[in-house]
Amino acid sequence: MIKISYGLVVIIICFQYGCRSFTYSKGGRVETKYMTHYLNDSLQVGAVLYGDMPIAFGSSEKGTSMLKVSHFDREVLRKFHYGKSDKLLFSTIPRDDHNHVIGLIRSPENVRLSDYSTVREGKIFFLLKTIKYKNRDAYEGLVRLDQNRFLSMIHYLSSEDAVGYIETLNTIMLHSATRIKDGEMMAPVFNVLDDSGNFFEEHGYLAPFKLAETRNNYPSEQNLLDQLLATYYSFCGSVDLVKKSSEAAMFFKKEDLDARDLSPASEEILRQTRKKQVVMFNTSHHLPQHAYFVGSLLDSLYKQGFTHLALEAIGDPATVMKTGFVNLDDGFYTKDPVMSNFISKARAIGFKIIDYESESDDREQGQAQNLADQLFKTNRDCRLIVLAGYGHVEETTAPKKMAGHFKDLTGIDPFTIDQTKLMTSFCQNLGAGNKEDVFVYSGKKIQHSTDLLLWNNINMDNKPINFPFTSAIKDITIDVPDLSAERDSLATFLIYNQENFLLDSTVIPVFVKIIPAKKETYQIKLEKGKYLVQCLGEYKRLLYKRELVVN
Incomplete structure (x- = not known):
């Protein structure tokens, strides 16, 4: 009987395989959105696979043994000259032994480029090598990551199934190569802004309910997610969910207001706007009652001589001015039916609607410049209503907001009205017979930097649709x-x-x-x-x- 020592067996194995490591590299994670994305933050590498391809990989905690995947994987890796300096990333968990993908980082020293052909689609390309082994066809695609590394994906399947299946490797290699070329290899697969828009395109006003189901996809964007949910919930009148999401995302102080500091707003505003040339209201994007209140004043403001309505929320107002109504392409916040009705109401009354949003580095100054350029260079005497978001109407100097820049540019001191500062406040001693729902706050406890500070307590459930007589x-x-x-x-x-x-x-x-x-x-x-x-x-x-x- 021949006896072979354990040490000799180890030597033989190391000689045959070059002491290669068949353990997945640590630090891997998977994100699935239409397709499966493998990302490894520590190695700064990412790859794209088909969405129905479950994979085994090494997590952040520890590597995973190659023994958990098929023996044939190791045979195929050896045929492609897998070396000690190559790093195994993942392998698909096969439904059978005939269709499988292995992902790895390869060192140039283990790759003979003359064995590869080039597959190109436009400006995107990868290198391809094909071998046959035990009634299988195996393909390796390579994309250069940097001077010292290639991303490699090896796809093998039975020769009888191979016809047409090369397109599988082509697709995932081209997707991966595109992300690498565009510098987006490690970009998050889930983007809450893009995804929320996609949900709206797919499901319409059910979008926030679908978006909420995917909360775990955005661990680092929870605040932005709650802001978006609050806004989308507001579009469909889901008041309780708006409140829940907005309280999670925003940290406005809840003030207990004294009724003695409150007086009806509509009459006071219209009294003070009679001789004003520019009036600026603000709004919280997730509270439709802010636009609704301004809409309730439009008839009176038009009769006072105001002719133009400037909106941060609208894109190109040309369509609205032509048709008299808002469609889905006219803006994001205009998807809110209350905002849309407000704009249609203004157009029907006779207001000329203009946009003034700015994409400049200094958004506040850019917005003010757009307002000044559109109106006061050509018609110095026109009278203007502005509906802005949140703090743009504040008349502060450090930092200076849109209202302050507007005053500097035009010499016109706008009459500014804030509805957002008290949006989470309440009043416990409001009289039972009170019929008002929007108030001017005149107390000293709460400081503000606008001409008027309002508490808007409108309950939209009690209001008629649109702004009818x-x-x-x-x-x-x-x-x-x-x-x-x-x-x-x-x-x-x-x-x-x-x-x-x-x-x-x-x-x-x-x-x-x-x-x-x-x-x-x-x-x-x-x-x-x-x-x-x-x-x-x-x-x-x-x-x-x-x-x-x-x-």
């Missing part, structure tokens, strides 16, 4: 049938101006509400007119529609 408001009952047969738990309930919808199906609805997909009756306040009622499920599938005539 009181005599035109009708209480309407709408019966929605059971929609649960479509397997949707929630549906979007929308009301459109029918005439506008027939002209442009991307028009913003006059009303949106998220409802349970069951039989229900809803009471709403509408002005006279013809409307289209729709209920949409996931992916904007039409679940129900009807025409509605309010006489």
Whole structure:
């Protein structure tokens, strides 16, 4: 009997395999969005695979033994001259032994470039090598990471299945090569801004409910996520969810206001604006009641002689000025039906709508410059209403905001009105008979840097849709049938101006509400007119529609 010592076995194995390490490199993680993305922060390398490719890899905690994947992987690696200086990243967990991908970082010393051909698509290319081994076809794609490293992906499958499957490797190599060329190899796969927009395109006003389900995808962007959720929830009137998300994202102090410091706002504002040339209101983007209040003053302001309305929220106002209504392409915050109705109301009254947003490094100065350039260089005497976001209307000097820059540029001192500073405040001693819902705060406890500080306590559930004349408001009952047969738990309930919808199906609805997909009756306040009622499920599938005539 021949005896071979354990030490001799180790020597033989090391000689045969060159003491290669068959352990995955530490630091790997996976993000899946349409496709599977392998990212390794410590090695600064990333690769793209198909979305249905589960992979084994070394996590941040510890490496994972190569013994957990097939023996054939090691054979294929040896055929491609896998060396000691190469680093194993991942391998797919195969559903069979015939279709498999291995990812690694390769050193140039282990790669003979003359064995590879070039695969090119436009300006993107990778190197390709093909071998046959035990009734399998194996392909290796290479993309240079830097002078000392290649990203390698080896794809092997049975020869009888190989016809057409080379496209699999081509696709994932080109995706990976594109991210490397664009300097985005390590860019986060999940981008909460982009993803929220994609959800809106796919699901319409159900978007925040879909976005909330993916919260774990954005561990470092939770604050921004909550801000976006608050805004999207506000678009569909989900007041409780707006409050929950906004409180998580924003840290405005909750003030207990004294009723003795509060007086009705509308009358006081209109008294002071009679002789003003420029009036600047602000708004919180997730609180529709701010735009609603300004909208309730538009008729009176127009009668006082104001002719132009400047909006931070709108893109190009040319379409609105032509059609009289807002569509989905006109801006982000204009997707809010209340904001859209506000703009349509202003246009119908006779206001000329202008935009003034700036993308300059100094946004505050850029906004002020845009306002000055559009109006006061050509028409010094025009009178202007501005609806801005948050602190842009503050008349501070350090730092100087848009309102301050505007005064410097034009010599016109704008009349500034803040609705956001007290947006989380409350008043416990407001009289039971009070019928006001927006107040001027005149107390000394809360400091501010605008001409007026408002507490806007409007409850939108009690307000009619749009901005109708009181005599035109009708209480309407709408019966929605059971929609649960479509397997949707929630549906979007929308009301459109029918005439506008027939002209442009991307028009913003006059009303949106998220409802349970069951039989229900809803009471709403509408002005006279013809409307289209729709209920949409996931992916904007039409679940129900009807025409509605309010006489």
